[in-house]
Amino acid sequence: LQYTFPEDFWWGSATSATQIEGAASEDGKGLNIWDYWYSKEPNRFFNGVGPETTSDFYHTYKEDIQRMKDIGHNSFRFSISWARLIPGGEGDVNEEAAAFYHRVIDELLAQDIEPFANLFHFDMPLEMQEKGGWESREVVDAYAVFAEKCFELFGEKVQKWFTFNEPIVPVEGGYLYDFHYPNVVDFKRAVQVAYHTIIAHAKAVEVFKKRSIPNGKIGTILNLTPSYPRSQNPADLRASRIADLFFNRSFLDPMVKGEFPEELTAILREHGQLPEMLEGDKELVKRNTAELLGVNYYQPRRVKAKEHLPNPYGPFMLDWYFDLYEMPGRKMNPYRGWEIYEKGVYDIMINLRDNYGNIESFISENGMGVQDEERFMENGQIQDDYRIDFIREHLKWLHRAIQEGCNAKGYHLWSFMDNWSWMNAYKNRYGFFSVNIETQERTPKKSAGWITEVSKNNGF
Ligand code: BGP
Numbered sequence: 001l002q003y004t005f006p007e008d009f010w011w012g013s014a015t016s017a018t019q020i021e022g023a024a025s026e027d028g029k030g031l032n033i034w035d036y037w038y039s040k041e042p043n044r045f046f047n048g049v050g051p052e053t054t055s056d057f058y059h060t061y062k063e064d065i066q067r068m069k070d071i072g073h074n075s076f077r078f079s080i081s082w083a084r085l086i087p088g089g090e091g092d093v094n095e096e097a098a099a100f101y102h103r104v105i106d107e108l109l110a111q112d113i114e115p116f117a118n119l120f121h122f123d124m125p126l127e128m129q130e131k132g133g134w135e136s137r138e139v140v141d142a143y144a145v146f147a148e149k150c151f152e153l154f155g156e157k158v159q160k161w162f163t164f165n166e167p168i169v170p171v172e173g174g175y176l177y178d179f180h181y182p183n184v185v186d187f188k189r190a191v192q193v194a195y196h197t198i199i200a201h202a203k204a205v206e207v208f209k210k211r212s213i214p215n216g217k218i219g220t221i222l223n224l225t226p227s228y229p230r231s232q233n234p235a236d237l238r239a240s241r242i243a244d245l246f247f248n249r250s251f252l253d254p255m256v257k258g259e260f261p262e263e264l265t266a267i268l269r270e271h272g273q274l275p276e277m278l279e280g281d282k283e284l285v286k287r288n289t290a291e292l293l294g295v296n297y298y299q300p301r302r303v304k305a306k307e308h309l310p311n312p313y314g315p316f317m318l319d320w321y322f323d324l325y326e327m328p329g330r331k332m333n334p335y336r337g338w339e340i341y342e343k344g345v346y347d348i349m350i351n352l353r354d355n356y357g358n359i360e361s362f363i364s365e366n367g368m369g370v371q372d373e374e375r376f377m378e379n380g381q382i383q384d385d386y387r388i389d390f391i392r393e394h395l396k397w398l399h400r401a402i403q404e405g406c407n408a409k410g411y412h413l414w415s416f417m418d419n420w421s422w423m424n425a426y427k428n429r430y431g432f433f434s435v436n437i438e439t440q441e442r443t444p445k446k447s448a449g450w451i452t453e454v455s456k457n458n459g460f
Contacts, residue, residue, distance in 0.1 A: 001457060001459040001460060002459075002460070003395065003396060003399045003459045003460055004458060004459035005399065005402070005458050005459050006402060006409070007458070008074075008409075009409065009410055009411070009458060010074060010075040010114070010362055010409055010410025010411070010412065011072055011073060011074055011075065011410065011411065011451070011454070011455035011458075012068070012073045012074065012075035012076045012077065012113070012114075012116075012410065012411075012412045012413075013068070013073065013076060013077070013412050013413045013414070013415055013416035013432065014076075014077040014116075014364055014365050014412045014413070014414050014415060014416075015057070015076075015077065015078050015079070015415055015416055015417075015419060016078070016079045016118070016121035016122070016123070016165065017078065017079045017080065017081035017084065017121060017123060018032065018034050018051050018054070018081065018121065018122070018123045018420075019051075019054055019055075019121075019415075019419040019420050019421065019422075020054055020055040020056075020057040020078075020416075020417070020419045020420070021054060021055075021056075021057045021058045021081065021084075022051070022052065022053040022054040022055065022056045022057065022058050022059075023053075023056070023058035023059065024050075024051050024052045024053075024054075025052070026058065027094070027096035027097065027100070028087055028094045028096055028097065029081065029083060029084040029087060029094070029097065030083040030084070030086075030087030030088050030089070030094075030125055030126070030127070031083060031125070031126040032081070032082070032083040032123040032124060032125050032126060033123070033124045033125075033126055033129050033133075033180075033181040033182070034050070034051045034122075034123060034181070034422070035050070035051060035052075035083075035126070036126045036129075036181070037181040038050030038051060038052075045423060045424065045425065046423065046424035046425050046427050047425055047427075048425075049420070049425035049426065049437075050425075051420060053437075054419060054420035055417055055418065055419050055420065055435050055437075055440070056440045058100065060440065060442075061103065061104050061107060062103075062107055063442075064416070064417065064442070065104075065107045065108055065111055065113065066111070067416075067417075067433060067442065067444075068108075068111065068113055068416060069111040069112075069113065070452070071432055071444070071448050071449075071451055071452045071455070072451060072452045072453075072454070072455030072456050073113050073416075073455065074112065074113060074114060074455070075113060075114040075115075075116055075160075075410060075412070076108060076113050076114070076115060076116065076412075076416070077116040077117075077118060077162075077294075077364065077412055078104065078115070078116075078117065078118070079117070079118040079119070079120070079121040079123070079165065080101055080117060080118070080119060080150055080154075081097075081123055082119070082120065082123060082124070082125050082128075082143075082146050083123065083125040083126070084097040084100075085097045085098065085101070085146070085149065085150070086125075086146055086149065087125070088125060088127045088128075089124075089125035089127050089128035089139070089142050089146070090127075090128075090142045090145070093149060093153070098153055101153070101154060102153075102154070102157075105117075105154060105157045105158060106157070109157060114159070114160065115157070115158045115160070116160045116161075116162065116294075116364075116412075117150070117154065117158045117160065117161055117162070118161075118162040118163075118164070118165050118221065119143075119146070119147055119150060119161070119162065119163055119164070119204065120143070120163065120164045120165065120167075121164075121165040121166075122165070122166075122169060122170055122173075122180065122422065124139075124170075128142060128143075129181070129182060133174070133182065133193070134170065134192075134193040134196045134197055134200070135189060135192050135193055135196065136196075137196065137199075137278070139196075140196050140199050140200045140203065141203070143200045143203070143204070144200065144203035144204055144207055147163070147203075147204035147207055147208070148204075148207045148211075151207065151208055151211050151213065152211070155211060155213045155216065156213075159213065159214075159215045159216050159217060160216075160217055160219075160292065161208060161216065161217070161218045161219070162218070162219055162220055162221050162292075162294060162364075163200070163201040163204045163205065163218065163219075163220045163290075164197065164200075164201060164220050164221060165221045165294075165296070166221065166222065166223040166296060167194070167197040167198075167201070167220070167222070167251055168194070168222070168223065168247065168250065168251055169223065170193065170197075171190050171193050171194045171197070172190075173422075174193070175189050175190035175193050176190045176317075176318070179422075179423060180422070186315075187273055187315060187316050187317060187318075188272075188273050188275075191268060191273050191274070191275045192275040192276065194250060194251070194275075195275035195276075195277070196275075197251075198251065198254045198255060198285060199281060199284065199285070201220055201255055201288070201290075202254075202284045202285045202287075202288035203284070203288070204218070205218050205288035205289070205290070206284070206287070206288045209288070217291045217292045217360075218290065218291055218292070219290040219291055219292030219293050219294060219360075220251075220255050220290045220293065220294070221293075221294035221295075221296060221364045221365075222248075222251050222252060222255070222293065222294070222295065222296065223295075223296040223297070223298070223365075224248050224252070224295050224296070224297060224348050225247055225248065225297075225298075225299065225300060225301045226244075226248075226300050226301065226344050226347045226348055226351075227240045227241070227243045227244040227247070227248070227300070227301045227303050228240065228300055228301070228302055228303065228327075229303055229304070230302065230303065230304035230305075230325060230327075231304075233305075235305035236303070236304050236305050238305070238321075239303050239304060239305045239306065239321060239322035239323070240303040240322070241263075242263075242267070242321040242322055243301055243303045243321070243322045243324075245261055245263060245264045245267075246264070246318050246321075247301065249261045249264065250264060252356065254285050255289065255290050256289055256290050256293060256356045256357075256359055257289065257356065257357075258285050258286040258287065258288070258289045259285075259286070260285075267321075271316045273316060290359070291359075291360065292359070292360050292361070292362075293352065293356075293359050293360070293361040293362075294361070294362060294363075294364025294365075294412075295348055295349075295352075295361055295362070295363055295364055296363075296364055296365035296366070296414070297344055297345055297348060297363060297365070297366050297394075298338055298365070298366065298367070299338045299339045299340070299341065299344070300339060300341045300344045301324065302324060302325050302326065302327045302330075302339075303322050303323070303324060303325070304322070304323050304324075304325045305322065305323070306319075306320070306321065306322060306323055307323055327339075333368055333369070333370075333390075335368075335369070335370040335371050335372075335373075335386070336368070336369040336370060336371055336428050338369070340368075340390065342393040342394050342396070342397050343397055344397075345363065345366070345394050345397045345398050345401065346397040346398070346400055346401045349361070349398065349401035349402075349406035349408050350401060350404070350406065352406065352407075353401075353404075353405060353406045353407065358405070358406065358407045359407065360407050360409060361406075361407060361408050361409065362408055362409045362410035362411065362412065363394070363398060363408070363410065363411045363412060364412050365412060365413075365414040365415075366391070366394050366411070366412075366413065366414065367387075367390075367413050367414035367415060367430045368386065368387050368390045368430065369428030369429065369430050370384070370386070370387070370428060370429050370430075371427055371428055371429075373418075373429040373434065374434075380443065381443060381444070381445065381446060382434050382443070382445040382446065383445075383446050384445045384446050384447045385446065387445070387446075387447045388446065388447050388450045391411075391413065391447065391450075391451070392460065394411075395411060395454075395460070398411060399459075413430075413432065413451070414430050415430045415431050416431060416432060416433065417431035417432065417433035417434070417435050417442055418430060418431040418433070418434055418435040419431065419435070431445070432444065432445060432447055432448040432451060433445065433448060
């Protein structure tokens with residue numbers, strides 16, 4: 001073996017409730033913003049397929065967990081749907097929902113697969129959104145109660161917990177760029193949402209620590225997009241640094257270091273965009289940092305200095321400070337259109353090692369979305385050699401980071417099986433298993449065979 005990973009390396013994959021469970025109106029589940037939005041505006045989305053059925057994991061979890069075992073998983077991330085567990089977001093636990101998550105967790109444990117439980121993956125209960133969503137402090141408190149319920153119900157079985165998946169995405173999608181409900185475009189409100197998410201994280205961590213779950217660890221999952229300047233000239237460097245502040249350090253610093261980056265605070269203050277803060281918040285954030293960090297990495301951000309000055313009378317927006325550009329010669333995923341830059345994994349890990357106390361971390365998502373993947377079907381199997389290359393090249397850089405002292409503990413692919421996605425349903429396929437959405441039949445792709453060997457050998 002040329003690349004051997006540390007003992008007990010976490011091999012697995014990631015999913016989220018809304019994207020795989022289906023059964024969106026079964027057994028007393030409440031509505032979340034996705035159920036609601038799809039029913040209201042089906043034409044807005046690719047082929048109008050909503051989250052009603054998705055990959056039917058609610059009913060197929062047992063066989064799916066067997067498949068995880070078959071391909072060598074020793075860990076698996078899922079999320080607990082707030083609207084399923086506590087319909088409406090506040091009040092009594094839905095016993096059927098609790099029983100479902102117990103069954104999933106028990107099955108994972110029976111197969112020796114460590115459950116990684118995430119508490120929020122873009123799926124705000126509708127009633128909580130109607131109260132203002134993350135703009136409302138009341139919703140932050142309701143989330144902390146939900147988190148506590150989850151620790152109480154499942155804490156004896158689950159040791160690894162995550163407060164959020166990609167908390168910046170609801171900010172960008174819901175409050176800046178109009179690709180998530182509630183479709184607000186307002187920088188100041190976006191800042192409030194981001195701020196409250198950080199407070200919610202800190203409150204959940206605080207509650208978690210009070211319970212002291214044996215061997216329990218709580219962390220969060222961030223999508224980190226390393227920022228690369230076009231050149232070393234000062235204007236490009238500054239633009240890149242500010243993009244990094246907005247997109248990465250905005251959450252990384254408070255959630256991992258317990259501090260808000262001063263330069264970012266100064267920019268917000270200068271433009272009158274600071275959020276409302278309560279007394280004691282700073283200390284709350286300071287004492288409740290993540291103990292474990294999941295890194296979702298898909299693509300880098302290529303940044304250059306602004307070419308045209310923004311309209312100073314227009315509303316303040318992120319892009320007052322930088323432009324993005326397409327780097328000539330970059331490698332692209334031809335089947336979906338995102339840049340592929342494997343070394344990004346290494347750069348992220350080195351940054352965590354040097355600037356974030358070498359926090360225990362892992363790649364919690366990385367993956368290659370492919371449109372019309374059936375075209376690669378041969379002899380009844382999708383021959384996804386491109387995905388094997390993709391994973392292998394990222395793993396090589398992760399391996400190198402570990403060799404150089406980074407505290408990286410695992411690699412999870414997005415995703416275990418093809419799943420439903422927020423804006424484009426089943427257009428981009430990501431799984432080790434393909435899913436026939438008419439019959440719900442699962443078929444291992446070529447990459448499933450490859451990862452089985454890699455996980456078994458703990459390397460390649
Ligand atoms: C991440 C999300 C996932 C997943 C993935 C793929 O940002 O955490 O939920 O969907 O991206 O992106 P997409 O589904 O848009 O192709």
